[in-house]
Amino acid sequence: MFRTELNPKPSSHKIQLSNPLISIGSCFADNIGKKLSQHKFKVEYNPFGIIFNPLSIFELIEMALDETRLPEDSYLVRDGIHLNYKVHSELYGKSKEQLESHINRQRNRLTKVLKKPTTIIVTLGTAWVYEEKKTQMLVANCHKTPASQFNKRLLSSEEISSAFMLLKEQLHTQNPELKFILTVSPIRHVKDTLELNMVSKSILRLACHQISTYADDVDYFPAYELLMDDLRDYRFYEKDMLHPNQLAQEYIWGKFMDVYFDKETKAFIKNWGEIRSAMKHKAFHPESDAHQKFLQKTIEKLEQLKGLVKVDKELVKLRKQLIG
Template identity: 45%
Template sequence: MFRTEVQVAPSGLALGLQDNVVTIGSCFADVIGTKLQQHKVDVLVNPFGTIFNPVSVSLLLKAASGQPYDFEQHLVQNNGIWYAYDLHSSFSSPSKDDLIAQIQQRLQTTSEALQQASLLIITLGTALAYKLNTTGAVVANCHKLPSKNFTRTLLSSEEIILAFEDMYSLLKMINPQLRVLLTVSPVRHIKETIEMNSVSKSVLRVMCHQLTQLHEDVLYFPAYEIMLDDLRDYRFYKHDMLHPTETAEDYIWQKFIAAYYDKEFSQFTQDWEKVQRALTHRAFHPASEAHQTFLRRALKQLQQLEQKYKISTAAEAAQFKAQLQ
């Protein structure tokens, strides 16, 4: 044994294909959310774009849960484009009214998803945040405005927990059955220096531990520990030496579904990954009888999976049928 494997205890959730999910937070929320989407789960992935700090995450979830918040008072114009301090830069427009409409539409979509979801996954990136000097409010994004407009601050675990508790009570009002899964992103934020990244991740980890002790339906998934301790080798990092490789993401994904999903879903993922491989197959001779037989067999397998797991395979079937002659 040349490694220390992180064992993730079964959670008892036993989620299935019919359980809806919402993910929010850092880029790791995109990774898990996209994996779920690829495996036919109804999931809303990072509806407000990448959000790194937990106070901003809590603010957006509170707004989506119905707490009044005047986003218009937190907009800024830069080079003719309007941005929202509380959201990712992908939410922007030359028109202020259009940006407000974008935000309201996304809040409505997120509210509906949260009411139907069985699980909310919150991935926290950093406890280092920036406060707007004119108001003292924590911002989710500085939108490349002058650094003199902001003050960098290290959020305390007490400050983060207070924001979470306010948000949590609102979530439970709109969906009493919702479970919350906290993760700390394994991506290091070295632009804040390696030393401060360690401090930041420590604050987040302590906060997650405290919240799981306070609430029975708040869980923690150790993606951070899996990456740093289990996959303790730079071959599991991309060229930037910060983000996990596809191999590392797949390994963490397998740990995730083993802990939170039922055995039927695990079997489905194996069956579905065969379909995904078939979809990426490119034949040297598309009109050959061998390839046409391959396509017909794939369509039959799709039909069987659709009946067995009660899923829609129309999009995948269309891709195969387009190649039939």
């Protein structure tokens, strides 16, 4: 045995294909969101782009809950592009009105899901936050504004825990069926230095522990520990030595399945994986009898899933390849 394998206990809160999901926060929120989407789960992930700090994540969820707008002074113009300090730069516009409209559409998508019996997966990236000096406004993204215009400070675990519990209370007032999964992103923020990144991650981990210990409807999923303590090797990283590579992502996804999916859901994922692989197959002779039979067989498999998930797009794509 050359490693210490981490096997998280299966959760009593199982995620079904029919359950609406939200994945929001740091880069790992994108990773898990894309995986869920690929496997036909109904998931909204990072509607405002990647958001690293807990308070900004909570603020955006609260905005969606209350259906409010971002403050006027959070908008800025950088090199002719309109941006907002509260969201990622992937949300931008040629005018303030265009950007505001885009943000509000994303907000409305999140609002819609929050009204359903949803599981919210929140991935915390850093405990370091930036506040604009002039307005004392917390920002999610500095958008290359000079650092001299911001104060940088470290959140405490109590500050994060209190903010989350307040948000949870507000959410449950409108939808008591909401469940939560907290996780800490395993991606290190080396711009803060490795030493201070570790301080930041420890605060996030402590906050998650405090929350999940106190609240029965909040789980903690150990994505951070799986990469840092279980895999624990640079062969599981991308070339930047910071982001988990495909092998690591698949490993963590497998552990996530073990914790949150029942046998039926796992069976569907296996079946769907085979269908996805079949659909990616490129035939040398698409008009051959063998390939046409292969298409028909794959279509039949998709037809059997119509009661579980939406497969209309896949069926259209395959039927276009049929001859005669």
